Amino acid sequence: MPPSDSVSAYPATGQSQALRCAHCGADCPPEPVWVDEQPFCCNGCSSVYALLKENKLCNYYSLNSRPGQRAEADGQFDWLDQPEIAQQVLDFASDELAVVRFDLPQIHCSSCIWLLEQLGRLDPGILHSEVLFLEKKVIIRYNPKAITLGQVVALLHRIGYGPKLNLDSLNSSRKKVRFDGDMIAKLGVAGFCAGNIMLLSFADYLDPGRVDPDFLKLFGWLSALLAMPVVFYSGIDILTSAWKSVAIRRLNIDVPLALGIVSMLVLSLWELFTNTGTGYWDSLTALIFILLIARWLQQRNYAFLSFERDYRAYFPLSTQRVDADGRIATVPVSQLAIGDLIRVRNDEIIPTDGVLESDSASIDYSFLTGESQAVAVSRGQLIYAGGRNAGTALELLVHQTVDQSHLTQLWNHPAFSKPVENKFTGVLDRINRYFTPVALVLAVGSGLFWLVFDPGRALHAFMGVLIVACPCVLVLANPFTLGHIVRILGRWAFYLKGNQAVEQLAEADTIVFDKTGTLTQTQREAVKGHPYGVEWSAAEKSLLRTASSQSSHPLARAIDQYLAGSGLLSIDRFSELPGKGVEVQIGEHRVRLGSAALIAVPAELEAHEGQTHIEIDGVYRGYFESSQTLRPGVGQLLDVLSARYDLWLVSGDPHGRPEQWQRWFKAGQILMGQTPEQKLELVARLQREGRKVLMIGDGLNDAGALRQANAAISISDDASRFAPASDAILQGAAFGRLASFLQLARRHRRLIYTCFVFSGSYNVVGLYFATQGLLAPVIAALLMPLSSITVLSLATGLVWVEARRLGLLPAPKPDEDHILS
Amino acid sequence: MEIIYLLIACSFVVALVFLGAFFWSIRSGQYKDTYTPAVRILFDSEPEPQSTESSHPTVSK
Numbered sequence: 001m002p003p004s005d006s007v008s009a010y011p012a013t014g015q016s017q018a019l020r021c022a023h024c025g026a027d028c029p030p031e032p033v034w035v036d037e038q039p040f041c042c043n044g045c046s047s048v049y050a051l052l053k054e055n056k057l058c059n060y061y062s063l064n065s066r067p068g069q070r071a072e073a074d075g076q077f078d079w080l081d082q083p084e085i086a087q088q089v090l091d092f093a094s095d096e097l098a099v100v101r102f103d104l105p106q107i108h109c110s111s112c113i114w115l116l117e118q119l120g121r122l123d124p125g126i127l128h129s130e131v132l133f134l135e136k137k138v139i140i141r142y143n144p145k146a147i148t149l150g151q152v153v154a155l156l157h158r159i160g161y162g163p164k165l166n167l168d169s170l171n172s173s174r175k176k177v178r179f180d181g182d183m184i185a186k187l188g189v190a191g192f193c194a195g196n197i198m199l200l201s202f203a204d205y206l207d208p209g210r211v212d213p214d215f216l217k218l219f220g221w222l223s224a225l226l227a228m229p230v231v232f233y234s235g236i237d238i239l240t241s242a243w244k245s246v247a248i249r250r251l252n253i254d255v256p257l258a259l260g261i262v263s264m265l266v267l268s269l270w271e272l273f274t275n276t277g278t279g280y281w282d283s284l285t286a287l288i289f290i291l292l293i294a295r296w297l298q299q300r301n302y303a304f305l306s307f308e309r310d311y312r313a314y315f316p317l318s319t320q321r322v323d324a325d326g327r328i329a330t331v332p333v334s335q336l337a338i339g340d341l342i343r344v345r346n347d348e349i350i351p352t353d354g355v356l357e358s359d360s361a362s363i364d365y366s367f368l369t370g371e372s373q374a375v376a377v378s379r380g381q382l383i384y385a386g387g388r389n390a391g392t393a394l395e396l397l398v399h400q401t402v403d404q405s406h407l408t409q410l411w412n413h414p415a416f417s418k419p420v421e422n423k424f425t426g427v428l429d430r431i432n433r434y435f436t437p438v439a440l441v442l443a444v445g446s447g448l449f450w451l452v453f454d455p456g457r458a459l460h461a462f463m464g465v466l467i468v469a470c471p472c473v474l475v476l477a478n479p480f481t482l483g484h485i486v487r488i489l490g491r492w493a494f495y496l497k498g499n500q501a502v503e504q505l506a507e508a509d510t511i512v513f514d515k516t517g518t519l520t521q522t523q524r525e526a527v528k529g530h531p532y533g534v535e536w537s538a539a540e541k542s543l544l545r546t547a548s549s550q551s552s553h554p555l556a557r558a559i560d561q562y563l564a565g566s567g568l569l570s571i572d573r574f575s576e577l578p579g580k581g582v583e584v585q586i587g588e589h590r591v592r593l594g595s596a597a598l599i600a601v602p603a604e605l606e607a608h609e610g611q612t613h614i615e616i617d618g619v620y621r622g623y624f625e626s627s628q629t630l631r632p633g634v635g636q637l638l639d640v641l642s643a644r645y646d647l648w649l650v651s652g653d654p655h656g657r658p659e660q661w662q663r664w665f666k667a668g669q670i671l672m673g674q675t676p677e678q679k680l681e682l683v684a685r686l687q688r689e690g691r692k693v694l695m696i697g698d699g700l701n702d703a704g705a706l707r708q709a710n711a712a713i714s715i716s717d718d719a720s721r722f723a724p725a726s727d728a729i730l731q732g733a734a735f736g737r738l739a740s741f742l743q744l745a746r747r748h749r750r751l752i753y754t755c756f757v758f759s760g761s762y763n764v765v766g767l768y769f770a771t772q773g774l775l776a777p778v779i780a781a782l783l784m785p786l787s788s789i790t791v792l793s794l795a796t797g798l799v800w801v802e803a804r805r806l807g808l809l810p811a812p813k814p815d816e817d818h819i820l821s
Numbered sequence: 822m823e824i825i826y827l828l829i830a831c832s833f834v835v836a837l838v839f840l841g842a843f844f845w846s847i848r849s850g851q852y853k854d855t856y857t858p859a860v861r862i863l864f865d866s867e868p869e870p871q872s873t874e875s876s877h878p879t880v881s882k
Binding site: 131135 | 833843852853855857
C-alpha cells in the first residue's frame with residue numbers, strides 16, 4: 001500500500017478539550033510527549049509512532065479506527081508472570097529463551113505482519129517474532145531475563161494487538177501444535193510412488209503385450225516395492241477407518257474403498273507370485289493418491305476456525321481480586337474461591353456468578369439472552385457469569401466457582417451435548433449401504449459361477465468385479481464436489497464445518513432467524529445525535545455529556561460514550577424520573593434528557609421508540625437515536641428467501657418492533673421476547689411437523705436452537721469467535737449473499753447424480769465384461785484411473801459452471817481485507 | 822538393452838534425492854505457512870539498525 005502522509009492520516013481530535021494521545025487515544029497528562037506536533041501520552045506510544053513513521057507505516061492509523069490501545073494500568077498483566085501460569089501459556093521455556101504463541105484475530109493485512117515482525121525493534125528483549133497469517137497467530141521468542149511474559153503481552157496491547165487470553169488458551173497451548181505435516185508427507189509419498197509406477201507401466205500402456213516379459217516382470221516387482229509405502233503408510237488411515245467401522249458393524253464410506261484397495265493388493269501380489277501378470281499397481285497407487293488429495297483439500301482452509309469450542313473460550317483468563325486489606329491483585333479465574341471479592345471493570349465479562357457489592361450496576365446479558373439493553377442490578381442481587389459490565393467498575397462477591405457457574409451449567413444442558421451422528425446421514429451413506437453388499441454379491445456370485453463352469457476364469461471374474469465396482473465415484477466425486485463448493489463458499493467468508501454441512505443446508509425448507517446480532521447488527525455504541533435547529537456547540541455537548549453521565553440507564557451510558565470527547569462539568573441538581581428521563585441543573589443551565597413523555601417534541605418530527613430527546617433551557621435541541629441497524633443486504637436477501645422458504649423470526653429482545661418485519665415474515669411467525677429454551681422449543685416443534693429447519697443465529701443464547709436445528713449457521717463478525725453447535729460460520733459482511741450460498745448447496749445433489757449416471761455407465765460396461773471374466777488386466781488398469789479422472793473433472797467442472805451462474809465466481813481472493821477482516 | 826537396468830537404478834537414485842528434499846522441506850516447516858512468506862518478501866529490507874535476526878524470519882530456525 002502506498003505510504004500516506006502521516007499527519008493527514010490522523011483522526012481529528014479537535015473537538016475535545018483535553019489532548020488525546022495520537023496513538024492510543026487516551027487523555028494526555030498535563031505535559032504530553034510531543035513528536036511531529038502530535039501529542040502522546042507516554043514514551044511508549046510515541047516510540048511506536050516513531051517506529052511506524054520511520055518505516056512509512058502510518059497507514060496503520062488510517063486502517064484502524066481504534067488504533068493503538070493502551071494497557072489500562074501498568075502491571076495489568078503481571079499475573080502472567082506467575083510461574084505456574086507462564087508455564088501453561090509458554091510453548092517452551094529456558095533461562096535464555098522462551099517461546100510463546102498467541103492467537104491474534106486482529107491480524108488482517110500485510111502491515112499487521114510487518115508490524116508484528118518488528119517487535120524486536122520495540123523491545124530488544126524480544127529476539128524474534130513470526131506471523132502465521134492464515135492461522136492468525138504470532139510466535140514470539142524472547143529472552144526471559146530481559147522481558148517478562150506480562151511485558152510482552154502489554155507491548156502487544158500497546159500496539160493494538162492484544163492477544164486473546166482466555167481459559168481455553170491455557171489448555172490449547174499445552175496441546176501439540178496442530179500442523180499436519182504428516183498429511184503432506186503421506187500425500188507426497190503417494191504422489192511420488194504413483195508417479196514412478198506410472199512411468200514403469202508406460203511401456204505396457206503404449207504397446208501392450210509386446211514388452212519383453214523379463215522387463216515386465218522387473219517392472220512389476222519394482223512397482224510392487226513402490227506400492228508398499230503407498231498402501232501401508234499413505235493409505236493406512238483409510239484401512240484403519242474402514243476396520244474400525246466394520247468392528248462396530250457399520251459400513252462407512254471407507255469400507256468399499258478399503259475393500260477395493262485390499263482386493264487390488266491381493267490380486268496384484270497373486271499375479272506377481274504366480275507369474276500370471278504384473279498386477280494393478282498403477283491403479284492402486286493412483287487411487288490412494290487422488291483420495292488423499294481430496295482429503296487434504298478438505299482440511300486445508302480450516303486451520304484457524306474452531307467450531308466446537310466450549311465456554312472456556314469465552315471466559316477471561318484473569319480477574320481482579322480485592323484482598324482483605326483493600327489491595328487489588330490480578331489472579332487467574334481458576335483460582336477464585338467462594339467468598340472472594342472481585343472487581344469487574346467496564347466492558348469486562350463477569351467471570352462467575354456473584355452477589356453485587358457495589359450500590360448499583362448495569363449488566364448486559366445480550367450474549368446469554370439476546371436482550372439488547374442492559375439490566376439494572378442493585379446491591380445484594382445475583383449477577384450471572386457471562387454478563388458484561390456495561391457501567392462503571394463494580395465489585396462482586398463470588399458465589400460459585402467458575403466450574404459451577406450458570407454459564408457452565410447452561411453449556412452442559414443436554415441440548416448442547418446431543419450427538420451429531422443422529423442428525424444426518426448423507427445420501428452417500430444410504431447408497432453405500434446397498435452398494436457394498438451388491439458389489440460383494442456380484443463378485444462372489446460371478447466367481448462361484450465360473451468356478452463351476454470354467455474354473456480358470458473364476459479368480460479373474462471375482463477380482464475384476466471388485467476392482468471395476470470399486471466405488472471411485474462414490475468415494476471421490478462427492479468429496480471433490482463438496483470440497484470445491486466448500487472452498488468457493490469459504491472464499492466468500494462462509495465457512496462450513498465440513499463437507500456434510502452442504503447437504504444439511506440443502507435439505508432445509510424452513511429458516512428460523514434470530515434478530516439481534518443476526519439480521520441486525522449489534523453495535524455497542526449505536527447512538528446517533530440529531531441536533532434540531534443548529535449544530536450543538538462544544539459547550540452544549542459538555543452539558544449533554546454531564547447530564548447523561550449521571551444516569552445509569554443504558555441509553556444514557558451509550559450517549560455518554562458517544563460524547564466521550566466532551567468535557568465533564570460539575571452539577572448542581574440532578575433528578576431522575578424513572579421511565580421518562582433525567583433533569584439536571586448545571587450552573588444556570590437546565591438540561592432535560594428523556595422520552596417524548598417528558599419532553600415536548602416539535603410536531604414535524606415523528607417521535608418513535610429508541611429516541612432520547614433533548615431540551616436545554618426549555619428549548620428543544622434534537623434527539624439521540626439508538627437503533628440496531630439492519631445488516632447490509634438483509635432486505636433483498638429476505639425478499640429472495642421468502643419466496644422459497646418458510647421464514648420465522650425469533651428474538652430475545654422484548655421491545656423489538658414486529659411491524660418492521662411484516663413484509664417478510666407471516667403473521668404469527670414473528671416471536672419477540674423468547675428465552676433460549678423457547679427458541680429451542682420452536683425449532684423442535686417445527687421439526688415435529690416434519691420440517692427441516694435451518695437456524696441462523698449468533699452466540700450462546702441461540703446455542704440450544706442451533707444445536708437442535710437440522711442445519712445451523714452462526715453469524716459472526718470475527719471468524720475466531722465462539723460458534724457453538726453450528727455447522728457453518730458466516731461472516732457478517734457476506735450475509736447478503738446467503739441466498740446464493742444456499743442455492744449452490746442445493747445444486748450439489750444434482751451434480752452428484754450427474755456424476756453417478758456418468759460413471760454408472762462406465763461401471764455397467766466394465767461389469768458386463770468383468771462378470772464374464774473377460775476383463776483383461778490392461779483394460780482394467782486403464783479403465784479405472786480413466787474413469788476416476790473423467791468423473792473428477794466432470795465434478796469440478798460442473799461446480800464451476802454452477803458457481804459462475806450464481807455469481808459466486810470469480811470469488812474474492814483470500815487476502816482481500818474487506819471480506820476477511 | 823541391459824543398459825536399462827543401470828538407467829532405472831540411476832533414475833531411482835535421483836528420484837530418491839528429490840523425495841529426501843521433499844521430506845526436508847516438510848521438516849523445515851515450509852508447508853507450515855504458505856501465505857505469509859509471500860507477503861514478507863515484499864517488505865522493503867531497509868538497512869537494519871541493530872538486530873539482524875528479525876529481518877530474516879523465514880530462514881532462521
